[in-house]
Amino acid sequence: MNGIVPIIKPTDAEIDEALTVLEMMDAVVCAYCGDTATEWDHLRPLVENQRPTGYIHEIHNLVPACGKCNQSKGNKQWKEWMFGDAPLSPKTKGVADIDARAAIIERYEEWTHPTRVDFAAVVGEELWAEHWANHRALLKQMREAESVVEQIRDLIAARVEHAVEPVLTGEPDGGFTGLVTAVEDATTPVSASDASVHWDDTHSLGEFGFTGFKSVGELRENMLQTPDVRGVYAVLRTSPEEPRFLATGSAGFFKGKDPNANVSVLQANWVSDAVVVYIGKAGDPGSSATLRSRLRQYLRFGAGENIGHWGGRYIWQLADSTDLVFCWKPLPDGRPSEVESELIASFRSRYGVRPFANLRK
Numbered sequence: 001m002n003g004i005v006p007i008i009k010p011t012d013a014e015i016d017e018a019l020t021v022l023e024m025m026d027a028v029v030c031a032y033c034g035d036t037a038t039e040w041d042h043l044r045p046l047v048e049n050q051r052p053t054g055y056i057h058e059i060h061n062l063v064p065a066c067g068k069c070n071q072s073k074g075n076k077q078w079k080e081w082m083f084g085d086a087p088l089s090p091k092t093k094g095v096a097d098i099d100a101r102a103a104i105i106e107r108y109e110e111w112t113h114p115t116r117v118d119f120a121a122v123v124g125e126e127l128w129a130e131h132w133a134n135h136r137a138l139l140k141q142m143r144e145a146e147s148v149v150e151q152i153r154d155l156i157a158a159r160v161e162h163a164v165e166p167v168l169t170g171e172p173d174g175g176f177t178g179l180v181t182a183v184e185d186a187t188t189p190v191s192a193s194d195a196s197v198h199w200d201d202t203h204s205l206g207e208f209g210f211t212g213f214k215s216v217g218e219l220r221e222n223m224l225q226t227p228d229v230r231g232v233y234a235v236l237r238t239s240p241e242e243p244r245f246l247a248t249g250s251a252g253f254f255k256g257k258d259p260n261a262n263v264s265v266l267q268a269n270w271v272s273d274a275v276v277v278y279i280g281k282a283g284d285p286g287s288s289a290t291l292r293s294r295l296r297q298y299l300r301f302g303a304g305e306n307i308g309h310w311g312g313r314y315i316w317q318l319a320d321s322t323d324l325v326f327c328w329k330p331l332p333d334g335r336p337s338e339v340e341s342e343l344i345a346s347f348r349s350r351y352g353v354r355p356f357a358n359l360r361k
């Protein structure tokens with residue numbers, strides 16, 4: 001999505017003019033609450049329901065904001081949000097000069113109307129429809145490609161197991177899956193160090209080396225689809241529908257603790273134009289955890305068992321949590337915690353906030 005929304009870089013004079021209209025020539029503060037500004041926030045959302053609104057990246061559509069306001073506001077309309085009851089909204093925080101602040105933002109809106117592009121009208125309905133058809137076809141093709149890769153992996157893994165060592169009991173050990181993963185890694189065109197995720201769609205995750213793309217339901221049927229080596233993983237929600245949150249999700253009460261968050265907290269955390277809802281890691285040098293062991297815990301926790309996979313628990317309050325899709329990037333010789341941090345930072349630089357269910361990093 002971001003690839004098609006134009007960016008107009010402001011001149012220094014335009015930034016000065018904007019700050020004058022915002023009455024911030026002396027100190028640049030959050031336009032919504034007056035706290036220290038740490039970022040620029042899009043006054044009007046660029047994306048709604050995974051489609052561009054027509055607003056673009058330009059100074060007339062940006063105001064200085066603090067991280068908390070930016071995160072709380074998300075893709076909501078600024079005025080509704082400011083005077084609404086979302087956690088950390090200016091009204092909720094009790095910002096004393098909220099009316100004066102809103103009046104300045106209104107003047108800012110009148111100062112110069114932001115550009116609004118009717119994408120479909122400019123490029124033509126046909127090209128626009130073609131773009132979204134490509135988008136859907138890419139997702140479909142990627143799933144098909146993954147399924148072929150898996151069949152190959154399973155066949156090879158089965159052959160290697162029988163040829164090298166008699167199977168004892170239980171699952172194939174890490175050595176074999178590690179070997180297959182290494183072979184698969186060699187065919188992956190880019191590595192963690194020389195590529196970045198663009199976050200616009202799952203295709204970009206595939207380019208970064210993510211594989212799997214299995215639904216919760218599919219994984220529960222067969223966890224052996226997951227590599228028994230360390231790595232990073234991501235949870236995706238690909239539905240175009242607005243999410244519905246359950247007051248009581250499916251997660252277990254680990255050590256008696258209630259895993260459920262207030263629905264308003266979930267709504268405030270939701271990143272509406274992002275497909276990725278959680279990024280996690282499994283293992284690190286010196287740790288025995290693997291993608292398979294961590295994902296097994298995560299899914300059992302999500303099925304109501306009293307197992308500690310507290311991180312990422314918000315996903316289990318999505319009404320359609322069984323349709324969530326897991327993908328992973330095996331890093332048998334890497335440092336998953338570092339790659340996980342890089343991925344979260346990259347997501348954050350794209351959306352201004354962490355993925356929906358990543359609470360601390």
Ligand SMILES: [Zn+2]
Nearest residue numbers: 030033066069
């Ligand atoms: Zn603020």
